[in-house]
Amino acid sequence: MVVQRLSFCMVAVGILVFTFVDVRAETINVGGTDAWLDVPSDPKASLVLLPGEGGLSESDPLQRARKKYTEQGFAVLAADSKTNITPAMRRMSPIARPVYLAAVSAGVGRIARMMENGRLRTQGLVLVSGNLELVRESANSPGKLPRTLVIHHRDDACDKTPPGEVEKFKEWGGSKVTVHWLEGGSNQGDACGPMSHHGLAGLDDKVVAAITDFLR
DSSP states (O other): OHHHHHHHHHHHHHHHHHHOOOEEEEEEEETTEEEEEEEESSOSEEEEEEOOTTOSOTTSTTGGGHHHHHHTTEEEEEOOTTSOHHHHHHHHTTTSSSEEEEEETHHHHHHHHHHHTTOOOOSOEEEESOOHHHHHHHHOSGGGOOSEEEEEETTOOOTTSOTHHHHHHHHHHGGGEEEEEEOOSOOOSOTTSTTSTTTTTTOHHHHHHHHHHHHO
């Protein structure tokens, strides 16, 4: 009995040791806009999260799960919809390299504009529930595309982000593009909102797992 109790205590302590992450969390200013910065004690890389139309918000499909990325060892900058992307990435570079970029919904449109102007510089890009036709048209050539993960819900009903565009994007981008389909979850409110299939509601853990596996 004593041995069994000791083993249980050791397991419990082990769980606490391996799940607790010391994180420095603060709101910072990037180019005149607020951003949430979360940095674990020994970050392996940095991840900038570009939101949808709601901007800096706890309901945003990427930002609501930002603590889960720090648990995986990423320093995370949750940007506002008006935050200049290039300074945001520069801000993260001294903290941990490489600096990756993930955008959701309207944030993907901002990525498209950066590609059009040749200003996108990242070793890994994640496009979540985005207008992929706009990205193709803006980039013009897959040569401008970094290694890219596309995450999309099969039942996304937002008229701006039809699931049918995903395979076209994959065919265009070739080996640079990895596609991760999601199903299920919950679906409420605006078809283009954060609590719908478009917003990947109820699927945060699966989104985090797909992104972190890809960036590793």
